[in-house]
Amino acid sequence: MKKLINSPENVVLESITGLGAAFSELIKIHTNPNYITRADAPVENKVALVSGGGSGHEPMHGGFVGRGMLDAACPGAVFTSPTPDQMFEATKAVNGGKGVLHIVKNYTGDVLNFEMAADLARAEGIEVEAVVIDDDVAVKDSLWTAGRRGVGTTVLAEKICGAAAEAGHSLKEVAALCQNVNKNGRSMGMALTSCIVPHAGKPTFDLPEDEMEIGIGIHGEPGRTRTKLKSADEITEVLLQPIVEDLPYKSGDEVLLFVNSMGGTPLLELFVVYGKAHEILTRQGIKVTRSLVGPYITSLEMAGASITLLKLDDEMTKLWDAPVLTPALRWGV
């Protein structure tokens, strides 16, 4: 294992400490338990947004804390859900009296721990709603499984709902909006190489030089199929088609096209994928009116990409365009 770390035990704490030092005007780092808040938290009379999850997906979620997005983020150990005490302390720290929304990616550990934290917060009289994001079309949605995983749509939901909270919407309204974003967002990813979890020290899975995994999860969970490596154009088609068919996205729809790096794939390649995806959608009469390209929900150093589509309405578009000021996303300010 070749990694720019001091030790697997300290990598999360050292990383969030560095994040806090780099963006001290925007965010504040709390330790024991670990969580990150807006520097000006709690914001009085505003619905607060709290998210969190295992580390290793940077900049999600800590990089999305700030004005117009999250009020707090709880980083767990690498690829391990954070614990209820972190979420509970974060919820208390950012509650501005208008309630707190928990945005939770659909993984069993995340869901259970956020449920426990919500119970603790409600017992202290804090109004808490939770929305679970489950947008990964690679997983069969079934009553007999843990359901679809939460991936790319999480980033979009945090931005859009953060703007709604900033605009003064109520907790019920922000939660309903978050559900709506989840309902209209779909994603799928692929891997060219495995990631290496620091405390494991070896690749999570073996992927031969000439193969790729289609439908990979952000923790290296296996996907739909493993096939011979193809061209970027062909891979884009393979990812996009099941996404488009799943909602389905139709001719005349306005969408946000989000092409994300798994961590190891450079922008040079991401824009190749973006260009092809844009061409395919345009050919089908689907109008790409907003876009996001870059490493936003990663899987350590995994090479690969994911595509997320979000069907937009006027309200979502307006909220997407609203000002945001966080370490990883900022515009309009």
Place this chain on the structure above:
Amino acid sequence: MSNISSSQIFTWIERYAAQIAEQKDYLTQLDAAIGDGDHGANMHRGLQAILVKKADLQNTDIGALLKGVAMTLISTVGGASGALYGTFFLQASTLAGGKTELSPREFGSLLEKGLAGIVLRGKAAVGDKTMIDALQPGIKAYKDSIESGETMEQALSKAVSAADVGLSSTTPLIARKGRASYLGERSAGHPDPGASSTVLLFRSAAETLC
């Protein structure tokens, strides 16, 4: 039949920590096959954190002891296991407030209360390939044995056997809960890591509570 003291309860947890430490790599290996390969390491971290608090936890009633165990697991294990094992001990603690000893029958009620908490939190049932596949039959065997007038030793020995049978039953199952469920049919052929660590909970009880 003699009662279970609070110091015996702590000894039970200590023995459990030792067994988890011993089986850490095996549990992780089971989890790597169908989950994300951290069950052994996560459980080990949580139980070691409990041992650090030995001085505080030893000199208290069983309710506070179990609550301390629960809160430590919840805040240090992470993932689904921390929430589920934590819920088990937290719910069990609610029946032991202020008590310094438990009758074998009361101990059975505590276990059942803990199980109910896990079922409510995890929304899983027997056959889903989870820790419940070992926990539920183990507790039932213990209760049935105590009800029929058998000794603590007999009851716990039967609990270990029933949990072991439950664990074996998970091997051919297709997972319906947790990360293993993403694998669908590929999850069959592997025992469930959570059911494996649950068997150790009974085994350590059998070695310390009678």
